[in-house]
Amino acid sequence: MNKPIRTVSIFCLLLFLALAVNATYLQYYHASALNDRADNGRVATATYSRARGAILVGHTPIAESVKENKDQYKYQRTYRDPYMYAPVTGWYTFGNETGMERYENSFLSGEDDSLFVNRLVDLVNGTATKGGNVQLTIDPAAQKAAFDGLSALGPDIEGAVVAIQPDTGKILAMVSLPTFDPNKLADHDFKKANAYATRLSKLKSQPLLNRAIQTTLAPGSTFKVLTAAAAVEHDGLTSTSVVPAGPSYTLPQSSNTVHNEVAGCLSKITLTVAMMDSCNTAFAPLAVKVGATDMHQTATAFGFNQQYFDQLPGQAISRYPAGLDPPGTALSGFGQGSVTASPLQMAMLTAGIANHGVVMQPYLVNAEQSPTSFETLKPGSSHQLSQAVSSSTATEVTKMMVATVQSGTATPAAIPGIQVAGKTGTAQSGLKNPDGSEVPPYAWFVGFAPAPSPKVAVCVMIQHINTPTDEIAGGKLGGPIAKAVMEAVLNSHG
Numbered sequence: 001m002n003k004p005i006r007t008v009s010i011f012c013l014l015l016f017l018a019l020a021v022n023a024t025y026l027q028y029y030h031a032s033a034l035n036d037r038a039d040n041g042r043v044a045t046a047t048y049s050r051a052r053g054a055i056l057v058g059h060t061p062i063a064e065s066v067k068e069n070k071d072q073y074k075y076q077r078t079y080r081d082p083y084m085y086a087p088v089t090g091w092y093t094f095g096n097e098t099g100m101e102r103y104e105n106s107f108l109s110g111e112d113d114s115l116f117v118n119r120l121v122d123l124v125n126g127t128a129t130k131g132g133n134v135q136l137t138i139d140p141a142a143q144k145a146a147f148d149g150l151s152a153l154g155p156d157i158e159g160a161v162v163a164i165q166p167d168t169g170k171i172l173a174m175v176s177l178p179t180f181d182p183n184k185l186a187d188h189d190f191k192k193a194n195a196y197a198t199r200l201s202k203l204k205s206q207p208l209l210n211r212a213i214q215t216t217l218a219p220g221s222t223f224k225v226l227t228a229a230a231a232v233e234h235d236g237l238t239s240t241s242v243v244p245a246g247p248s249y250t251l252p253q254s255s256n257t258v259h260n261e262v263a264g265c266l267s268k269i270t271l272t273v274a275m276m277d278s279c280n281t282a283f284a285p286l287a288v289k290v291g292a293t294d295m296h297q298t299a300t301a302f303g304f305n306q307q308y309f310d311q312l313p314g315q316a317i318s319r320y321p322a323g324l325d326p327p328g329t330a331l332s333g334f335g336q337g338s339v340t341a342s343p344l345q346m347a348m349l350t351a352g353i354a355n356h357g358v359v360m361q362p363y364l365v366n367a368e369q370s371p372t373s374f375e376t377l378k379p380g381s382s383h384q385l386s387q388a389v390s391s392s393t394a395t396e397v398t399k400m401m402v403a404t405v406q407s408g409t410a411t412p413a414a415i416p417g418i419q420v421a422g423k424t425g426t427a428q429s430g431l432k433n434p435d436g437s438e439v440p441p442y443a444w445f446v447g448f449a450p451a452p453s454p455k456v457a458v459c460v461m462i463q464h465i466n467t468p469t470d471e472i473a474g475g476k477l478g479g480p481i482a483k484a485v486m487e488a489v490l491n492s493h494g
Contacts, residue, residue, distance in 0.1 A: 051075055053108040053131030053371060055089055055100055057138045063089045063101070063182075065131075077186040083179045084147045087210040088138065088312070088364070091182035093193060099210075100134065100364070103311050107132045107368050114368065114377050130371035137170035137366045137380065139163075141488040142456070146175040149481035150460075158464035160211035160343040163485050166351040166454045168382045169360030172489055173458070174344075178207040205464075214314045216340040217463060220427025221261075221278045222444040222474070223335030226349055228275060228283075228400060230290045230298040232393045239272045239399040245282035252326035258284050258334075261426060262409065275400040276408030278424060280334045287333025292324045295332060299339075301388035302349045302359055308385060309344065311364045318345035335427055343461040346446050348385075351457035353398060354421070354448040356391040360384055402451050412479025413447050415487060421454075422447030422482065424474035440469045445478025449486045456489040458482045 052075065054061035062085045065075040077092045079085065090099015097105050106112045110131040146161035153159075163173035180200055187193040200208050209215065231237045245265040249258045258280050265279035274282035287295055299320035300306065309315045318341040324332060331337030341349075344362060352359035361383040368378040389397075401421035404410040410422035425444035433439055443465070448457040460478035 050109065051130045051371075052077065052092065053110070053133045053369075055104075055108070056133055056135040056369075057085075057140050057143070058135075059374075060140070061133075062136075063092075073188055076188060079182045079186070082181045082183050084143060084175065085138075086179045086182050087176040087212060088136070088174055089182060090312075091185040093186050094190060099312055100136070102313060104134045104365065104368070108134060110371070112368075115371070132371055132377065133369040133374060134365060135367045135369060137165075137172065137364055138174070139172040139489055139492055141492045142173040142485050143175065145484040145488040146173040146481065147177075149484050150175055150177050150462075153462065153477065154466050156205075156464065156466040157462065158205055158211065159460070159462040160215070161458065161460050161481060161485065162212050162343045162347040163456050163458040163489065164347045164351045164360075164362055166354040166448060166457050167358075167360065169351075169362045169385075170366070170380070170382075171362050171364045172456060173485055174210075174212045174364070176209070176211040178203075178205045180207045210312065210314065211343065211461070211463065213309060213312060213342055213344045214316050215461075215463065216316045216318055216342045216345075217442050217461070218337075218339060218427040218429070219335040219341040219346055220425030220442065220444050220474070221280070221283075221334055222346055222423050222425035222446045222459075223339060223341070224275060224278065224283045224333070224425075225353060225397060225401065225423050225446065226299060226302060227287050227290070227295070227333045228271060229353065229389045229393055229397050230295055231271070231286050232396045233298065233389045234290050234294040237271055237396075239270070239396045239403075241271050242268050243271055243274055243282050244285060245269050245274055245279045247281065249281040249284050249330075251284070251330050252288060254327045256327070258330070272400045272403050275423065276404045278404075278409050283333040284330040285333075288326055288330050292322075292326075292329045295329060296320055296322045296324070298388065301386045302352050303345055303385060304341070306385075309362055315344070316342055318342050335425060336430075343459045346444065346461070347457055347459035350446040350448055350459060351454075352388045353394050353401070354451075354454035354457045355394075357387055357389040357394040358384060359386050359388045398451055401447070405447065409475045410445070410447065410479060412475050413445065413483045413486070415449060415483060415490075418449050418486075418490065419451040420447055420449045420483075420486065421451045422479070424479065426472060426474050438469075440464070441472050443472050443474045443477045445474045445482045447482050447486065449490065455493055456486050458485045 052065040055063035092101040108131045161175045184196045246267040304320040367376045405422040409424045427442045429439040431439035443462040445460040448454040
């Protein structure tokens with residue numbers, strides 16, 4: 001072989017080796033990265049054309065893929081009771097997922113490692129890969145009660161409801177209003193879907209926001225549950241301890257005064273009466289007496305200042321700042337000042353009191369199931385977040401909350417024959433409208449039932465309602481909704 005031919009042969013061999021190395025690298029070592037690229041249209045099209053698993057409430061699919069032949073995509077994602085479940089399910093469309101569709105995307109799409117055997121069987125049988133099913137912890141009766149109750153307050157309502165099973169952390173209901181139709185966002189007419197998404201994003205009411213977990217506001221007097229718990233835990237008070245109150249209270253190191261929303265707060269009352277009548281003038285000095293450090297420690301133990309929920313994206317952290325000065329500490333005693341909380345956080349606080357002081361981490365996925373047999377591959381599990389306060393402290397606070405439902409501001413949540421614990425709240429926003437007027441207050445309600453052996457803890461938050469300011473009250477607006485949710489859970493669980 002002469003030199004030119006040998007040179008050409010070696011060059012061709014090197015090209016062949018380079019081609020083999022490149023093909024091996026792309027198809028083996030770099031395959032995952034290429035598949036995961038957002039601009040890989042082939043993979044996105046193949047995934048979008050696959051039978052995605054269902055999201056279930058009980059045994060009923062609230063999100064599923066329905067076969068159709070209208071376009072190049074073989075399946076259309078559809079949502080049942082879309083407005084009621086939208087903040088939980090989110091939506092799935094070409095190259096984009098939100099909500100539970102996002103959190104469980106790899107399992108719903110069939111790509112999760114736990115579905116390897118199913119994929120192998122599908123390959124052998126020559127059938128298309130199917131996604132696994134995700135069963136939620138939601139109680140359908142509680143979800144409907146929450147949605148119907150909040151919706152009944154009017155078309156302009158902005159608010160949320162969260163219900164939790166105290167001893168496990170299971171989320172039994174999660175509703176946020178205003179809401180949206182995920183079917184319109186999952187439409188294969190992408191131009192139409194994008195126009196709907198743009199319209200939603202421009203609305204002042206922010207319907208795409210899950211207020212249950214993504215909104216934090218001043219919790220108002222519902223925070224008195226925590227202040228009472230801190231006072232019992234750190235200062236040795238009981239439900240019958242006498243505390244100072246009165247018609248007004250001057251903040252320490254300040255000339256500003258605090259007043260009560262209701263009459264009846266005498267100069268000396270028991271802690272139970274202070275809770276029943278929601279006396280700001282009792283809980284402000286109580287927080288100062290407990291001290292900023294212990295108030296902060298108690299709040300943190302109940303979940304404030306923590307990221308503890310990742311099963312839906314965007315959890316807003318509830319805040320109780322460290323190192324508050326005396327005036328700030330006093331304001332925090334009745335849920336004003338620098339304290340902010342989400343409905344999920346206030347439901348957790350309430351569930352912690354119901355569960356003998358033990359706070360469970362909230363979760364929404366009850367089970368991951370196989371595609372066709374609905375066999376549980378991975379069950380949801382309970383995890384303790386903290387022992388926020390002692391069992392005896394929780395018992396004392398429960399006594400106060402029961403009295404508040406029986407004879408105090410929380411009577412709208414009373415259930416005949418059932419001992420209910422509850423607390424109302426009406427929080428000043430501290431904000432101004434563009435015309436300089438005050439933004440109306442927020443209405444809150446927290447409670448649990450049955451008080452001796454709780455099955456459900458609930459929080460109702462009303463951020464905006466089209467009603468006169470003097471008619472906005474946590475008991476009047478939130479109490480009946482909380483009652484309906486608690487009754488739904490108790491009726492469905494016996």
